[in-house]
Amino acid sequence: MVTPLALGLSYPVFVARGVLDHLWMLVEQYAPNHRYAIIADESVDALYASPVARSLPLSISPERVLRLRVPSGEANKTREQWHRLSNALLSWGAGRDTTIIAIGGGVTGDLAGFVAATLHRGVPVVQVPTTLLAMVDSAVGGKTGVDTDAGKNLIGAFHNPSLVLSDINTLRSLPMSVRADGLAEMIKHGLIADADAFSELCGVLPRLCDSEGAEVAALAEMVARSVAIKAHVVAQDGREAGLRHILNAGHTIAHAIEHALHFSMSHGAAVAAGLVIETRLAEQLGVAEHGLGDVVADAVRRAGLPDSPPRSVSDRDLLEATRSDKKARAGAVRYALPERLGRMSPGPDHSWSAPVGDDAVLAALATSRLLGKRPAD
Numbered sequence: 001m002v003t004p005l006a007l008g009l010s011y012p013v014f015v016a017r018g019v020l021d022h023l024w025m026l027v028e029q030y031a032p033n034h035r036y037a038i039i040a041d042e043s044v045d046a047l048y049a050s051p052v053a054r055s056l057p058l059s060i061s062p063e064r065v066l067r068l069r070v071p072s073g074e075a076n077k078t079r080e081q082w083h084r085l086s087n088a089l090l091s092w093g094a095g096r097d098t099t100i101i102a103i104g105g106g107v108t109g110d111l112a113g114f115v116a117a118t119l120h121r122g123v124p125v126v127q128v129p130t131t132l133l134a135m136v137d138s139a140v141g142g143k144t145g146v147d148t149d150a151g152k153n154l155i156g157a158f159h160n161p162s163l164v165l166s167d168i169n170t171l172r173s174l175p176m177s178v179r180a181d182g183l184a185e186m187i188k189h190g191l192i193a194d195a196d197a198f199s200e201l202c203g204v205l206p207r208l209c210d211s212e213g214a215e216v217a218a219l220a221e222m223v224a225r226s227v228a229i230k231a232h233v234v235a236q237d238g239r240e241a242g243l244r245h246i247l248n249a250g251h252t253i254a255h256a257i258e259h260a261l262h263f264s265m266s267h268g269a270a271v272a273a274g275l276v277i278e279t280r281l282a283e284q285l286g287v288a289e290h291g292l293g294d295v296v297a298d299a300v301r302r303a304g305l306p307d308s309p310p311r312s313v314s315d316r317d318l319l320e321a322t323r324s325d326k327k328a329r330a331g332a333v334r335y336a337l338p339e340r341l342g343r344m345s346p347g348p349d350h351s352w353s354a355p356v357g358d359d360a361v362l363a364a365l366a367t368s369r370l371l372g373k374r375p376a377d
Contacts, residue, residue, distance in 0.1 A: 002022050005228065007235065009231050011162055012163055015220060018167060018169055022165075023055075027101065031124045031162035035066070036064065038065065039111075039112040040103040041104025041105055042069045044130050047170075066089070068089075074147065075263050077111050079146050079148070082114055082118075082146055086118070086119060099125070105129065106267065110146070111144075113145075113161070114145050114157060114159070116144070117144050117156075130173075131178060133267065136227055136230065141230060141231075144158070151255065160238075166223065168219055171213075171214040172215075174214065177266070179213055180209060180268060180304050181269065183305070184300065186226045187202075187272070187299050188247075189226045190342070191249060191296060192342075193232070193342055193344075194229055195342030197225055201299075204216065205303050244352075245336050245353040246352050249337075250271050250272075250278050252274070253273065254267070255274075255324075255325055256324075257310060257313070260321045261310060269306055273310075273368075276296050276307045276372075279296045280293035282335075282345070288337065288338050289339065297373075306374045306377075307371075308368045309372075311375050312377065332355035334353040
């Protein structure tokens with residue numbers, strides 16, 4: 001018997017080893033429909049989507065199931081892919097009687113979720129994240145979308161899943177560098193809301209980063225705890241009107257790094273560098289307690305992630321890239337800034353973010369380069 005986490009969300013989230021074996025039972029319970037479209041990342045299609053398609057219950061005939069694949073990588077989270085998938089579904093005859101099942105990492109979840117949000121003005125979507133990053137971040141919260149040349153996630157919609165199913169066993173197939181991407185978001189969750197979770201995670205980071213990291217006994221509980229932190233925030237602010245801004249910690253700089261490098265750097269690596277830079281920025285502004293930047297930098301280094309800006313991009317170029325961030329308001333770029341471990345600043349207007357001037361951002365970038373031991377490439 002599998003049970004969902006108690007999160008206070010409008011949809012169930014399952015985090016456990018082997019829960020993928022129960023997918024159809026759970027889909028029929030929480031997202032039943034006449035048709036089902038499986039949209040899978042091509043890198044995990046054979047590993048997970050094929051077994052799912054082969055394990056159809058007798059109540060679902062094969063002709064009622066469509067399989068579609070999407071190319072791997074952030075560079076493919078585009079309007080062109082949305083267009084291709086939407087046309088394929090419409091040509092198949094998909095209507096509001098269709099549930100979309102997204103299997104893969106965050107790119108697949110965001111893209112398939114956006115297809116679900118816009119197909120016939122919204123059809124159910126089941127999120128099946130197969131990366132640590134997607135499990136603790138993008139699969140929960142209902143944000144969907146695509147990237148554009150102007151910036152990341154600038155076109156999208158809020159569309160909650162009907163079900164989230166995270167099987168810890170899928171992490172066994174991840175390269176260590178991809179697993180580390182998820183650790184960046186777990187570090188962030190501890191920083192913004194749970195000092196104990198931050199400390200406990202730091203204690204096992206070396207083990208999580210080795211070749212047997214996916215076998216760590218407590219990993220399911222740690223993932224569930226990280227998911228619970230995000231869910232607690234999302235449940236209070238579903239459409240990012242205030243408190244949900246704290247989930248953007250590190251992301252203003254991270255998205256600028258990704259944009260400046262044309263998405264050649266992984267999201268987790270960019271978030272890691274962004275967390276350190278923005279925490280140092282908070283210190284310089286007198287928002288964060290002294291030494292917090294070093295604490296965060298040590299954590300990301302333990303996870304094998306960068307603690308400073310990319311060497312290949314200038315500080316001025318990164319500053320300019322921040323202006324395309326969707327969190328900018330009235331020409332001012334806003335940042336979610338920490339005060340101490342487990343506590344974010346509510347900001348001057350209690351919106352949980354604050355506008356920051358260019359000189360302060362440039363100073364934080366320079367400081368991070370000076371103190372960094374693992375520059376982003």
